[in-house]
Amino acid sequence: MYQFILFIHSWLRWFLLLLAIIVIIRAFYGWIGNKDFTISDNKSTIYLVALFHIQLLIGLILYFFLSPITTGALHDFGMAMKYPALRYWAVEHIFIMLLSIIIAQIGRIQIKKAHADRAKFRSSAIYFTLALVLIISRIPWTEAERMIRGF
Numbered sequence: 001m002y003q004f005i006l007f008i009h010s011w012l013r014w015f016l017l018l019l020a021i022i023v024i025i026r027a028f029y030g031w032i033g034n035k036d037f038t039i040s041d042n043k044s045t046i047y048l049v050a051l052f053h054i055q056l057l058i059g060l061i062l063y064f065f066l067s068p069i070t071t072g073a074l075h076d077f078g079m080a081m082k083y084p085a086l087r088y089w090a091v092e093h094i095f096i097m098l099l100s101i102i103i104a105q106i107g108r109i110q111i112k113k114a115h116a117d118r119a120k121f122r123s124s125a126i127y128f129t130l131a132l133v134l135i136i137s138r139i140p141w142t143e144a145e146r147m148i149r150g151f
């Protein structure tokens with residue numbers, strides 16, 4: 001079960017990153033070029049925030065129930081803080097990812113609230129770029145197994 005859920009969480013990361021990059025490029029293009037905020041622009045931000053939420057849900061399941069790293073760390077949090085690898089998964093990953101999810105959600109609310117197309121693109125560009133930067137900062141890029149989980 002753990003390996004399967006971790007596999008889903010791992011691969012959804014790539015879909016999320018790809019969609020975030022597409023949404024951000026379109027947002028800057030629309031903002032700077034004064035384009036119309038189309039139905040597909042709107043839908044793509046909804047799908048992106050949905051992916052954030054799915055990652056959150058899966059992440060919580062891993063964090064509290066399945067991951068031997070984090071469930072172990074939760075048993076003795078003080079000890080876990082002394083080991084950078086444990087601290088990374090027990091604190092840094094969850095904290096920064098939660099922050100990025102909150103920022104993405106605020107971005108989506110701002111898009112909904114804005115009336116002008118330019119304001120929608122601006123919110124999309126600013127909030128999703130911030131969220132993306134945070135995600136990129138807390139993905140373990142150096143561990144080959146985690147890059148292409150399952151292969």
Ligand code: HEM
Nearest residue numbers: 010013055056059060062063067069070094097098146149
């Ligand atoms: C946008 C949100 C997130 C992204 C892009 C993301 C990405 C990742 C990636 C790439 C991994 C490594 C997967 C692998 O080993 O193949 C991972 C593992 C993990 N993530 Fe996330 N994550 C996100 C949110 C969260 C959240 C909110 C939590 C906690 C509530 C969480 C908890 C975990 C845990 C517990 C692991 C597994 C550590 C292990 O047992 O190896 N993640 N995540």
